[in-house]
Amino acid sequence: MKNLGSKLTLVIAGVFIFFPIYAATEFSFRTGATHSHGFAAYRWIFEQSGFLENLGITLRITALAVILNLAIMVPTVTWLHLSGQRYKRLIEILTILPLIIPVVALATGAQLSMPGFMQNSVYELSFMYVVVAMPYTYRALDIGLSGHPLSTLTNAARNLGASWLKALTSVVIPTIRPSVLAALFLMIALSLGEFTLAQLLHWTTFPVWVTNVSQQNVMGATALGMGSLFFAWILLFAFSFIGGRNSSTVQEEE
């Protein structure tokens, strides 16, 4: 009885999640008023100017956001776990603060505060994305590292005669890799679809471009919307698959 109830809940949730995807996909393959199907709407996408250019911009912004996230968050969280436990509480509170401020408000503030040379570069968005993703990326890294006694593992490696470099490459990095990938997953998911900051800071990224061209052609816009969703989903699933494989390798190594 109770299993029936929970199965029913999951089925209803599945219908609510997948039906709009199905409806929009079916709609995007329609050609004209008759119910025949084809790729006309998808061909329309490639005829629009700026498709590859804006996709490229979004991918480059995402890449920089990932690099910044790696460079700032990973050393910080690793250090907090290895020798900065005293400061953990402080950083926990600081990193959750971006959640308090609506992105719309943060964007208007960034308009005022960003110095000119950054306002002239689309990559200012990468910096803002790292901040907006911080509540999630910090927690992903922190939870991942909390599961492993990192300082004990490192001390054990040192006691067994490993050099610091050896301890870093064969203990610390394999241990934190799954949580680093989880954090990067969140970072990529956010930057690929982000619209608010890009729009309010007057940049045309891929999501902004999709919004602009969607006003011209309903069918084409549906195809574009679904195409961009599937592109993001495939990228993210591929990424979580790599993440999953790596985490299982780590478990085997342990």
Next chain:
Amino acid sequence: MNPSTNSNVDVKGALVKKGAFHGFFTSFPLPLAPIFIFLLFFFLWPITALTGNAFKSNEGAFTFSNITMLFQDPYRMAFKNSISLGLISALVGAIPGLAIAIAIEKQGSRTLKKFISSISGVLANTGGVPLAFMFLAAFGPAGLVITALKSVGIDLYGLGFNLFSFTGLIIVYAYFQIPIMVIVITPALTSLRKEWKDSAASLGASRFQYWLKVGIPILMPSFIACYLLLFASAFSAFATARAMTVGNIALVPLQIGSLVDGNVTINQANLGYALAFGMIVVSLFAMIPYIWIQSRTSKWQNR
């Protein structure tokens, strides 16, 4: 790439020159400097700048007139709409989200949990035009559900349903609110230990009594915290609101968008910042209790 390196050097230089934070940073461990500079430059400074401008007249003098404007229509109306949208949408996301999270816990297979957590992470970030077109294809005037119901004699739009309305917005928001709820409530559910259920049962409690005396009291703080998070999420949603409304519903994020996009006369420039400041204040009312509850419950949940 160049702006990135330049900016950090510039900020560091500026900080040292100013000297205001110098003592702070020397007493502070160096490994934390990068994250501090980053938050200072890309978080604290924008907020300080917008707060300052919210209290400035166009001539740059201090004034409350932008803030008093928030209590007059159309801005008062927009705040009322956005807050009720947040309150209702949070409930519409929280209850099914909790039910789904409980169902997943009961079904309990590892692969299902992993699949749901990946898919929730992806869906929680779905919004804007793609989401709007998904619902247009399903529940729009020519959508699959609407035409199917019409063919069996039910005309939903004739009965007053409209996707581009307040109700429609709540239905569309549920698409990302429910996955967010599943993500944030699951840790609280996993912390409900099986031993508690067993010990309650061995002491003679029924399933109903277990939930009444143990389950609900333990889950309640987390549920309230997640509700507040969902409120903030719907209250400040911009991309989806922009794609779903055609100027027929006044919402604060959209008003800010049109004010800072420069569609209005220049003498209202600081009004946009005042609206943004107002949003931060409303958001603080939800998020400070959220952070407080989360930090209290995570102390024992993560053990």
